[in-house]
Amino acid sequence: MLTLTSPIETYAHRIPASVKMAAFVALTVLLFATPQPWLLAPPVAALILSCGPKFALQSLKNLRPLIPLILILALWHLWLRDPLGITLITRMIIGVAAANFVTMTSKLTEMTRTVETFARPFSPIIAPKTLALAIGLTIRFIPTMLMRAEQITESWRARSPKRPGWRIFLPTTLAALDDATHTAEALRARGGLG
Amino acid sequence: MTTPQGITLTNASVTLGGKSILSNLCLTLTEPRIGIIGRNGSGKTTLLRLIAGLIPPTSGAVTIDGLNPTDRKALLPRLGILFQNPDHQILFPTVAEELAFGLRQQGQTEAAAAAAVTHLLSQESRAHWAKALTHTLSQGQRHYLCLLSILLMQPETILLDEPFAGLDLPTQIRLARRLAALPQRLITITHDPEAVALCDRVLWLDQGQIRADGPPGPTLQAFTAEMAKLGEQDADTHLPD
Amino acid sequence: MTTPQGITLTNASVTLGGKSILSNLCLTLTEPRIGIIGRNGSGKTTLLRLIAGLIPPTSGAVTIDGLNPTDRKALLPRLGILFQNPDHQILFPTVAEELAFGLRQQGQTEAAAAAAVTHLLSQESRAHWAKALTHTLSQGQRHYLCLLSILLMQPETILLDEPFAGLDLPTQIRLARRLAALPQRLITITHDPEAVALCDRVLWLDQGQIRADGPPGPTLQAFTAEMAKLGEQDADTHLPD
Amino acid sequence: MEKNLTHIALFAALIAVLGLVPKIDLAAGVPITAQSMGIMLCGTVLGAKRGALAVLLFLVVGLIVPVFPGFVTTWQKIQSPSIGYIIGFPIAAFVAGLITQNTKLALFPAAFAGAILGGIVVMYAFGIPGMAIMLGKPLPDMALASAAFLPGDLIKATLAALITKSIAQMRPEALLSRS
Ligand SMILES: Nc1ncnc2c1ncn2[C@@H]1O[C@H](COP(=O)(O)OP(=O)(O)OP(=O)(O)O)[C@@H](O)[C@H]1O
Ligand SMILES: Nc1ncnc2c1ncn2[C@@H]1O[C@H](COP(=O)(O)OP(=O)(O)OP(=O)(O)O)[C@@H](O)[C@H]1O
Ligand SMILES: O=C(O)CCCC[C@@H]1SC[C@@H]2NC(=O)N[C@@H]21
Ligand SMILES: [Mg+2]
Ligand SMILES: [Mg+2]
Numbered sequence: 001m002l003t004l005t006s007p008i009e010t011y012a013h014r015i016p017a018s019v020k021m022a023a024f025v026a027l028t029v030l031l032f033a034t035p036q037p038w039l040l041a042p043p044v045a046a047l048i049l050s051c052g053p054k055f056a057l058q059s060l061k062n063l064r065p066l067i068p069l070i071l072i073l074a075l076w077h078l079w080l081r082d083p084l085g086i087t088l089i090t091r092m093i094i095g096v097a098a099a100n101f102v103t104m105t106s107k108l109t110e111m112t113r114t115v116e117t118f119a120r121p122f123s124p125i126i127a128p129k130t131l132a133l134a135i136g137l138t139i140r141f142i143p144t145m146l147m148r149a150e151q152i153t154e155s156w157r158a159r160s161p162k163r164p165g166w167r168i169f170l171p172t173t174l175a176a177l178d179d180a181t182h183t184a185e186a187l188r189a190r191g192g193l194g
Numbered sequence: 195m196t197t198p199q200g201i202t203l204t205n206a207s208v209t210l211g212g213k214s215i216l217s218n219l220c221l222t223l224t225e226p227r228i229g230i231i232g233r234n235g236s237g238k239t240t241l242l243r244l245i246a247g248l249i250p251p252t253s254g255a256v257t258i259d260g261l262n263p264t265d266r267k268a269l270l271p272r273l274g275i276l277f278q279n280p281d282h283q284i285l286f287p288t289v290a291e292e293l294a295f296g297l298r299q300q301g302q303t304e305a306a307a308a309a310a311v312t313h314l315l316s317q318e319s320r321a322h323w324a325k326a327l328t329h330t331l332s333q334g335q336r337h338y339l340c341l342l343s344i345l346l347m348q349p350e351t352i353l354l355d356e357p358f359a360g361l362d363l364p365t366q367i368r369l370a371r372r373l374a375a376l377p378q379r380l381i382t383i384t385h386d387p388e389a390v391a392l393c394d395r396v397l398w399l400d401q402g403q404i405r406a407d408g409p410p411g412p413t414l415q416a417f418t419a420e421m422a423k424l425g426e427q428d429a430d431t432h433l434p435d
Numbered sequence: 436m437t438t439p440q441g442i443t444l445t446n447a448s449v450t451l452g453g454k455s456i457l458s459n460l461c462l463t464l465t466e467p468r469i470g471i472i473g474r475n476g477s478g479k480t481t482l483l484r485l486i487a488g489l490i491p492p493t494s495g496a497v498t499i500d501g502l503n504p505t506d507r508k509a510l511l512p513r514l515g516i517l518f519q520n521p522d523h524q525i526l527f528p529t530v531a532e533e534l535a536f537g538l539r540q541q542g543q544t545e546a547a548a549a550a551a552v553t554h555l556l557s558q559e560s561r562a563h564w565a566k567a568l569t570h571t572l573s574q575g576q577r578h579y580l581c582l583l584s585i586l587l588m589q590p591e592t593i594l595l596d597e598p599f600a601g602l603d604l605p606t607q608i609r610l611a612r613r614l615a616a617l618p619q620r621l622i623t624i625t626h627d628p629e630a631v632a633l634c635d636r637v638l639w640l641d642q643g644q645i646r647a648d649g650p651p652g653p654t655l656q657a658f659t660a661e662m663a664k665l666g667e668q669d670a671d672t673h674l675p676d
Numbered sequence: 677m678e679k680n681l682t683h684i685a686l687f688a689a690l691i692a693v694l695g696l697v698p699k700i701d702l703a704a705g706v707p708i709t710a711q712s713m714g715i716m717l718c719g720t721v722l723g724a725k726r727g728a729l730a731v732l733l734f735l736v737v738g739l740i741v742p743v744f745p746g747f748v749t750t751w752q753k754i755q756s757p758s759i760g761y762i763i764g765f766p767i768a769a770f771v772a773g774l775i776t777q778n779t780k781l782a783l784f785p786a787a788f789a790g791a792i793l794g795g796i797v798v799m800y801a802f803g804i805p806g807m808a809i810m811l812g813k814p815l816p817d818m819a820l821a822s823a824a825f826l827p828g829d830l831i832k833a834t835l836a837a838l839i840t841k842s843i844a845q846m847r848p849e850a851l852l853s854r855s
Contacts, residue, residue, distance in 0.1 A: 024751065031755075065746030068701045069756065076703050084812045092755050099751035103740075111740040119736075131736075134685050138737045140287060141689030146696075147329065151523045154489050158516045158524075159588065160540040161508035170842055171526050173690070177843070177850045178522075178570055180686040182282035184678040185248050189275045189283075190347075191299035192266040192678050211571055233603040234575030278574050278601075281522060330452055333519050333597075334475025334626070356574075359600050362474040362626040363659075367666030385575065385603040418604075425608030528846040568846065 006058055010051040012105040017114040020102045027098050037091040044098050051105075062100045066093065112136065130193055137183070141176070148175045199259055200224035200379075201245055201351070206254035208240055208402075215240045216402040218254070228381045229390025229410065231417055232399035238383045239278055241399065242353050245381075246275045258351075270300060274349035278356050278383075280336035289315075289331075289339060290324040296347040314346055334360050341369065351379040358389055387414040387421075440500055441465035441620075442486055442592070447495035449481055449643075456481045457643045459495070469622045470631025470651065472658055473640035479624045480519055482640065483594050486622075487516050499592075511541065515590035519597050519624075521577035530556075530572075530580060531565040537588040555587055575601045582610065592620040599630050628655040628662075683852060684726050687718045688734040692743035699745040704807055704821040705757040708828050709745050715765050716795035716836035719772025720787040721843055723853035728770040735765065760806015761799060768799040776840070777853045787840040791833035796826070 012020075027044075031037050048059050070089055077085025103111070112135050116128045126134075149172045156164040187193070201223040208216040216237050232238050243249045244256060247263025261268050277283040286292040290311050297307035315321050323331075323339075331339065337360050344352060357373075358366050373380060374392070382390055390396050396413040398406040406413045442464040449457040457478050473479050484490045485497060488504025502509050515537075518524040527533040531552050538548035556562050564572075564580075572580065578601045585593060598614075599607050614621060615633070623631055631637050637654040639647040647654045691714035699707035714734075718727035737743055738750030753762050772787075772794030779786045800822055807818040844851045 028755065065748050066752075069705050072701055072703055073705050076705075088811060095755035096752045099749060099755070102751065103742075103749055115736060115739060130681065134681055134688075134733055135737055135740065137682060137685035138688040138692070138733055139741060140285075141686050142692050142743075143287075145686075145689055145693050152526060155518065155524045155526055157507055158487060158489065158518075159511070159537040159584075161511050162540070170839065173839065173843070174528060174570075174846055175522070176686055176690070177683075177847050180682040181679065181850070182277075182279075183285060184682040185243075186277065186283050186285055187678045187682070188248055188266050189246060189277070190285075190296045191270040193681065211568070234579065234601075234606060235573040239573060279520070279522065281520065327452075332476040332480060338475070356601065360475075360597065360626075363662035364665035364668075365475060367663070368668075385601075421604035422608070424605035427605075428609065570847070 006055060006104040008052070008055045008058065010055055010105060012047075012051055012101070013107075015105070017102070017106040017110045018117060020106060021111075021114055021118075024098055024102050028095060031091050031095055035087065037087060037094060040094050041090065044094050044101075048097065048101060055104075059097060059100055059104065062104070063093065063097060066096055127193075133193070141180075144179060145172065145176050148172050148179065151175075201381075202255075202257050203245075203251075204255045204257075206244060206251040206256055208237075208244055208249065209252040210240070210249075214402060216244065219404065221397070221404070221407075223381065223395075225394040226379050227393040227395070228379070229393040229396040230381065230383045230399055231385060231387060231390060231396060231414070232405075233385065233421075236399045237402040238385075238399055239355055240402075242275065242355050242381075242383055246273060246353060248275075270347075270349070272350045274344040274347050274352045276341055276344050276352070276354045276357055278359075280333065280340045283340045283343075284328050284336060287327055287329070288324070289326050289328055292328055292339060293343050293346055296343055300347060310346065314342060318342070334362060334365070337361060338365060338369075345372075345376075349378065351381065352376075353381045353383070355383045356385070357382060358384070358386070387418050390414070442622075443496075443498050444486075444492075445496045445498075447485065447492040447497055449478075449485055449490065450493040451481070451490075455643060457485065460645065462638070462645070462648075464622065464636075466635040467620050468634040468636075469620070470634040470637040471622065471624045471640055472626060472628060472631060472637060472655070473646075474626065474662075477640045478643040479626075479640055480596055481643075483516065483596050483622075483624055487514060487594060489516075511590070513591045515585040515588050515593045517582055517585050517593070517595045517598055519600075521574065521581045524581045524584075525569050525577060528568055528570070529565070530567050530569055533569055533580060534584050534587055537584055541588060551587065555583060559583070575603060575606070578602060579606060586613075586617075590619065592622065593617075594622045594624070596624045597626070598623060599625070599627070628659050631655070680726060680852070683722060683850070684730045684733060687714070687722055687727070687730040688737060690714050690717065691731070691734045692737070695743055695745045697745070702821070702824055704811065704813075704818065706761065706803070706807060706822075706825075707745065707758075708825060710832070711745070712795055712799065712825075712829060713832035713836050715769050715799070716772050716791040716833060717839060719769040719774075719794050719853070720776045720790050720836055720840040721851060721853055722769075722773065723777045724770045724773030726852055727773040728766040731766040731769045735762065757807045757810040758803075759810060761803035763806065764799045764802025767802065768794040770794070771798045773853055783844050783851075783854065784837050784841045788833060788837035791836045792830075795833055795836070796829050800825075 027040065031040060049056050073085055073089055112132055115135065116132045119131050120128055149168055152168045152171050152175065153164055156168065203219045203221040206216065206219045207214065230238055230241065244251060245263060247266060247269060250264060256263055258269060258272060263269055284292055286295060293311040293314065294307040297310055298304065315324055328336065328339065341357065357369065361369065382393065384390060391410055391414060393410050395408065396410045397404055398413055398417050406416055444460045444462040447457065447460045448455065471479055471482065485492060486504065488510060491505065497504055499510060499513060504510055525533055527536060534552040534555065535548040538551055539545065556565055569577065569580065582598060598610065602610065623634065625631060632651050632655060634651050636649065637651045638645055639654055639658050647657055691711050694710040694714040697710035699709045701707045715731055718730045722730055734743060735750050742749045744753055772790035775790035775793055776786050779789065804815060804818045804822050808815045
């Protein structure tokens with residue numbers, strides 16, 4: 001599934017998502033305010049380690065997407081002989097590790113609900129219920145579009161010796177637009193937004 | 195003042211993409227069991243969407259118990275719709291969420307909706323469906339799920355677009371029995387005359403117009419005779435644009 | 436050495452999402468008219484996808500005229516597939532493009548493909564369909580379009596998944612007549628015993644296994660009796676997970 | 677109303693799906709991604725307001741699930757040199773939509789102009805200062821570094837305009853920017 005939520009249940013899963021998100025925002029502010037972001041590394045590392053070795057290992061693995069970025073920034077700053085690179089990279093690693101901690105220990109529904117709560121001040125612009133529905137629809141449309149692409153590839157392969165490649169982009173987009181139209185009708189048929 | 199009960203169409207027409215699909219329909223539908231039959235492309239699904247307020251009439255008017263069908267909120271307890279293609283109806287990734295959504299929309303609490311869903315599924319001996327992913331169900335299973343989700347909401351009128359197509363025989367037999375026992379008004383759309391033989395009233399839709407309207411006996415007889423005649427020909431020699 | 440003709444399954448099993456859908460099927464399909472019947476969710480569509488090489492067997496093997504079905508190039512002239520849901524088959528925005536696609540893939544020139552499409556549509560008195568947008572056709576019309584696009588390619592074996600569901604009676608009658616006249620091998624998947632009554636061989640698929648296999652007479656009789664019995668019960672008391 | 681909502685959600689999802697196309701990492705730490713085409717499409721197909729809302733929705737969903745290339749969330753992106761671009765995303769879509777819906781040009785040139793002005797000019801106007809601040813480097817250097825995006829972005833703008841035109845032909849009712 002499309003989620004980073006860790007299947008390893010820890011005490012941190014039971015802390016409300018709102019608390020974790022607020023703490024994360026505070027940490028980010030600190031990270032950018034201080035010229036010595038590495039001072040924040042020990043508490044964040046301790047937090048992750050306190051959830052057990054298996055969880056910590058998973059956290060480490062989830063940092064993998066950062067590797068190319070870190071390498072590039074490191075090489076670039078080495079070439080420039082600019083020590084700022086160290087600050088940049090530590091800040092990024094700590095920030096991303098903390099962000100992952102929040103997503104790994106919070107359930108999708110709970111995070112949606114928290115975002116809904118935080119968005120309450122905007123309720124004159126968008127009703128919290130509508131926002132929650134929009135978030136849910138988006139999360140659903142992502143695999144649906146991929147499934148559409150698969151179905152279209154399958155139908156293509158059933159009639160063609162060649163793989164479709166990029167040619168599926170337009171049919172998939174059109175099919176997805178039709179899906180959105182049908183979803184709108186299905187929503188209306190069961191009471192709609194109101 | 196009494197508001198008119200049932201579904202009324204007054205000179206209702208629908209034009210889509212510059213093509214006239216339904217023309218000048220005048221109908222008052224009040225019978226408890228109504229069948230609408232017609233060929234592919236005759237406008238059955240368009241008529242359903244018009245009645246359900248999913249598309250507005252290009253001209254003329256539609257009312258349901260005196261209300262405008264585009265007022266979905268007022269209509270929710272009055273009208274339920276089974277779509278012809280289950281993929282066009284299913285909104286949620288799991289069976290339980292799909293079933294619960296309608297009840298939540300009707301104002302039930304999350305707990306009440308969940309309980310109703312569990313009860314329904316166990317009644318259907320399909321408790322193991324609750325957590326099943328809707329997109330992995332077979333086509334017939336998805337179709338049946340859509341039906342269950344409408345029946346669960348207990349609307350006063352249920353519009354069914356080809357409710358039996360794609361269902362296997364035991365499910366068809368059970369469904370027919372179950373539908374027959376419902377106190378609600380049912381409007382069944384189909385191309386299969388057998389499916390509406392027990393209705394109080396059958397309408398035959400042909401190229402967007404009512405070709406016949408009355409008790410099932412004579413209407414279906416005329417329909418079946420015409421269909422057999424057309425089937426003998428090698429192609430539709432006179433299809434309009 | 437002669438290569439085996441027809442479709443063979445050797446101990447073929449399919450597991451999807453951790454669930455066993457087809458188990459240990461051993462079949463040799465060579466008859467010109469084969470029917471596959473079964474309940475919703477029995478695995479009919481999965482079997483079709485397996486035979487067509489759209490999914491690989493989890494274990495065991497499948498061959499078509501001795502070839503591996505994943506070899507699309509060799510298979511194209513041998514196998515055509517009608518998908519159960521037209522929405523899963525239609526690729527192009529207009530009817531003419533949809534019909535021409537298969538012919539182009541078989542190596543015909545654009546002009547030849549266009550001519551074949553025009554000829555076919557006028558033969559069907561549906562010349563006005565050529566420029567129609569596929570997504571505005573009615574469900575039955577889309578279904579029929581999918582059928583036409585497969586027939587146009589004239590593959591040696593045609594796999595049809597519920598070819599009659601959703602088609603109106605005249606179209607069904609004509610289609611049946613047309614299919615009967617085809618020299619190709621047809622494998623028809625359906626839940627409706629009538630649709631396969633004239634086959635040479637009928638297979639009854641039940642929970643991913645062959646429950647019966649033989650001439651239509653006895654197989655369909657047993658199937659219909661079982662279905663009627665199940666229909667009398669109020670629910671499937673013993674559905675597996 | 678429901679149609680607006682589902683189309684906005686669909687385009688938010690489309691940006692996420694484009695995030696599955698492999699990115700190309702560049703020196704300054706901001707990658708070349710296919711997602712910027714998604715931003716352009718939001719504007720040119722949905723129009724200014726809905727397009728911007730779709731991008732905002734994408735960013736909000738990104739707080740909950742990973743929607744950026746390499747399975748990355750919005751939380752992480754706002755820590756990276758990309759932050760300026762991320763802030764520019766909704767505004768870029770808004771401008772692209774504004775131009776598409778308000779010029780008297782034919783759809784293709786209008787969408788192309790919108791994609792260039794919104795998806796490139798406005799986008800870089802936010803992105804370059806963002807890089808300068810995050811990386812502590814002078815603006816001109818960063819502007820120069822961003823030139824590496826130009827060829828790709830020009831191709832993406834052309835594709836976005838073509839797709840917009842195709843949608844107008846094949847699903848005219850879905851082209852909310854001009855309805
Ligand atoms: N958006 C549209 N633009 C143009 N024509 C349309 C549109 N929607 C439907 N039609 C046409 O309207 C006619 C009626 O379609 P409808 O779906 O109501 O038929 P139906 O009676 O439900 O058929 P079926 O039995 O195949 O489901 C068809 O000829 C179809 O091509
Ligand atoms: N990806 C999947 N993951 C899990 N289960 C699946 C998956 N695909 C199919 N199934 C299950 O496999 C079974 C067989 O599905 P299949 O579509 O082959 O049935 P079918 O015989 O064609 O039914 P129908 O008559 O309704 O079309 C169903 O119970 C379905 O839920
Ligand atoms: O970090 C990311 O994942 C995306 C940041 C934005 C990348 C910008 S968008 C405009 C420009 N064109 C690209 O291809 N990349 C940058
Ligand atoms: Mg219909
Ligand atoms: Mg099937």
